[in-house]
Amino acid sequence: MKKSNMTYMESVHRDGKYWGIGVGILLLLLPLIVSLFFGAMPQWDALLGGLIATAPMYWAVGIVEIFTYVPMLGAGGTYLSFITGNISNLKLPCALDAMERAGVKATEEEGEVISTISIATSSIVTTFIIILGVILIVPLQPILEAPVLKPAFDMILPALFGGLAVVFISKNAKLSVAPILLMLALFIFVPALNQSTVGIMVPVGVVFTVVVARILYKKGVL
Secondary structure: OOOOOOOHHHHHHHHHHHHHHHHHHHHHHHHHHHHHHHOOOOOHHHHHHHHHHHHHHHHHHHHHHHHHHHHHHHHHHHHHHHHHOOHHHHHHHHHHHHHHHHOOOOOOHHHHHHHHHHHHHHHHHHHHHHHHHHHHHHHHHHHHOOHHHHHHHHOHHHHHHHHHHHHHHHHOHHHHHHHHHHHHHHHHHOOOOOHHHHHHHHHHHHHHHHHHHHHHHHOOOO
């Protein structure tokens, strides 16, 4: 067998593109197959109108997320995260914590490997938990819906990001002030923002932080 001269990063980009395109095709094929099977095709004019109204927002977010997540997760981690989903509330915290513990950065090849492994592990664990949840949902339903546990479930995501925040804010105290104030102001004074908008607000916060960091660096504060 002929040995490939492709480097690790070249193979990451090759496989990432193939899997990304493949998953995209599967996602589009599933509703098409279901529609054909049940003979219930959508009204194309209504579908087009809905896409025109909503798609541009997701295009913008998608472009911003590429520039946001690649420096944080590395190329391999970003490809895998975009395919498996749940980036801001699962994959990003896992990858950042793993790289922090290993003492590497996503811009290094070691960081690329650690980030990709941690995101892959997170995806596998999530899949097993979902399978267990489907199997055990009925017997566990009385426990999960107990009023005494509701406050705990409501605080899972804040607790997750709070633990990461302590580590990164303590290391970048000067830089963290501006994005914290921005997010507090937005979520306090803009009621429409809620937990469902986290995926959009993460890239916004990252871009804002990069701009502030550049300004502070130019002024000699950092």
